[in-house]
Amino acid sequence: MPNLPATYLTTTLRDGVVSLGTHPFPHDALGADTVLIKPDHLGICRADAKEILGSRDIPEDRGPLFGHELVGTVAFAGTRTGFHEGELVTLNPNITPTRTTGFAEYVFVHGTGAQLDQAVVRVPEADIRDDIWMPEPFACIVHALRKLLELTDLADLRGRRVAVIGAGCAGLTFALYARHLGASVAVFNRGEPRRAFAREQGLLADDENHPLTEAGAERHQGRFDVVIVAPTVATTELLETAADLAADGAVLLVYGGTRKGDTFPAGQADIDTIRRRELIQRVDHRGRRIAVAGAYGCHREDYEEGFRLRARYPDAFPLEKLTSRRIDLDDFPRLVMDLATERQDFPGKVIVNLRPTTPDRP
Ligand SMILES: NC(=O)c1ccc[n+]([C@@H]2O[C@H](COP(=O)([O-])OP(=O)(O)OC[C@H]3O[C@@H](n4cnc5c(N)ncnc54)[C@H](OP(=O)(O)O)[C@@H]3O)[C@@H](O)[C@H]2O)c1
Known part of the structure; x- marks a missing residue:
């Protein structure tokens, strides 16, 4: 079992209000059918704002989208998942509703091997951690x-x-x-x-x-x-x-x-x-x-085509230029509430950074 904490930070969306809090880490949720992702970066999507306002119809088969655009590392992979600790992955939120929000230090995705194979997508580009874009x-x-x-x-x-x-x-x-x-x-x-x-x-x-x-x-x-x-x-x-x-x-x-x-x-x-x-x-x-x-949603092969296009035609797809602002998780609840209530608006993508910053070398 990897070294996981006793508590972790996660957001809660309740009655139209987003809050961030420290919660006990649910070690008993780590089963043979669980992939645990530690996000590096998250994108704020217009759908997140709509779910805060309650103005989005949520399909039961895939659940809420709140916190679904992410890139992160597998921190734990159950024996039936086909994944391994340390893999760089992203999430397809169109597959299973049994997952927790991405706006957190850890994201729990549960499912059969076949569901997880679609819901958790390996990212072939390690550069994405520095040159951030959202798959x-x-x-x-x-x-x-x-x-x-x-x-x-x-x-x-x-x-x-x-x-x-x-x-x-x-x-x-x-x-x-x-x-x-x-x-x-x-x-x-x-x-x-x-x-x-x-x-x-x-x-x-x-x-x-x-x-x-x-x-x-x-x-x-x-x-x-x-x-x-x-x-x-x-x-x-x-x-x-x-x-x-x-x-x-x-x-x-x-x-x-x-x-x-x-x-x-x-x-x-x-x-x-x-x-x-x-x-x-x-x-x-x-x-x-x-x-x-x-058209609605996407499949694993659409992610794979996206990675191929971006690798093969970097000049045609400068997706990192869509990022307009980067914030920390602490700043997220206030900013996303402002976005939802139209007190603030940003062009492009606002990215929430959860990756620990490397201390400056002497
Ligand atoms: N079909 C799918 O699979 C799928 C997947 C993902 C997203 N979506 C949809 O795509 C939408 C857009 O996503 P996004 O990421 O592009 O959002 P975004 O970056 O927040 O952009 C929203 C766009 O909507 C425009 N807009 C908002 N209200 C308007 C109005 N009353 N009149 C004219 N233009 C208005 C904004 O124009 P201004 O600059 O003038 O504000 C802006 O261009 C989402 O809300 C979601 O419904 C669909």
């Missing part, structure tokens, strides 16, 4: 574009015009990947700070980076083959803006938040089901036929 949000984008190509019978996006609504982490990563697949991209964002961040980090060229108000301009209307809707919530207004950008026969990929019962155009397509079950449905919008498609 899970990238895997979701890899998955979503793979799904889009599959649903539309396309091999790639060569020569296609792709519009993205939202220059958040998801929208920017979509832009990188769609560009890599051969598309020309145009990202439309409501506020200026995320557009400025994308510009300063060199993630979008000027002709790819537009204010959302420009989406109504004649030169953009009805011009795009694919429109990806990637804001916090896919509101009717944003879906209408997106559909106005779509050419006749284009595809609208719904990626940003939807809730049970949402439809678009009103009463035509059940976009929550389309997104969560990854379907495609043709609809009419202002005299044009467009297909509404959805």
Whole structure:
């Protein structure tokens, strides 16, 4: 049995409030079917904020997302897990609900060997500890574009015009990947700070980076083959803006938040089901036929494809540039509450650092 502590720090989300506290370390939770991860870094996701507010429908088969973007080291691996202490891993939160939050010094993941094989993903890049990026949000984008190509019978996006609504982490990563697949991209964002961040980090060229108000301009209307809707919530207004950008026969990929019962155009397509079950449905919008498609979550092979893409095309996927701020776990509860209640906002990704800092050498 490895050397594990008597107590550990973990966060609790209760009644819309996040707190950090010291708890007894549950040694009896370490069974043959348990992988214990000691996170080095965590990403704060928009879904974490939504779960604080209670504005996200939580699927029972996979449980809450609160604290799911992480990179860490296996601190204990049960005999039936197939993992070993010391392996560098990340988490796929789409597999089992029997896991604890990542916003902690230790994360417990329980499951059958087959579940753990999907839920805990080995990270081939040791550099990720210094050049931090988050594999899970990238895997979701890899998955979503793979799904889009599959649903539309396309091999790639060569020569296609792709519009993205939202220059958040998801929208920017979509832009990188769609560009890599051969598309020309145009990202439309409501506020200026995320557009400025994308510009300063060199993630979008000027002709790819537009204010959302420009989406109504004649030169953009009805011009795009694919429109990806990637804001916090896919509101009717944003879906209408997106559909106005779509050419006749284009595809609208719904990626940003939807809730049970949402439809678009009103009463035509059940976009929550389309997104969560990854379907495609043709609809009419202002005299044009467009297909509404959805993508949700990711699989282990999407992580593996993400690692391959990043290793092979580092210039196309400068994902470390998405990080805008790093904080310690102590600062996390206040900052995430501020994010959830919109007292503060940050472009890009806020990273929580749990890795002990190496003392300066004399
Ligand atoms: N389908 C999936 O598998 C999957 C996986 C992960 C995430 N998601 C979804 O993707 C969403 C975005 O994630 P993210 O990481 O990109 O979040 P993020 O970095 O926080 O970015 C949020 C984006 O939404 C925009 N936005 C928020 N409210 C808006 C409004 N009322 N009107 C116009 N734009 C608005 C923001 O624009 P401003 O700069 O103007 O604020 C920003 O561009 C998440 O909320 C989640 O629902 C889906």
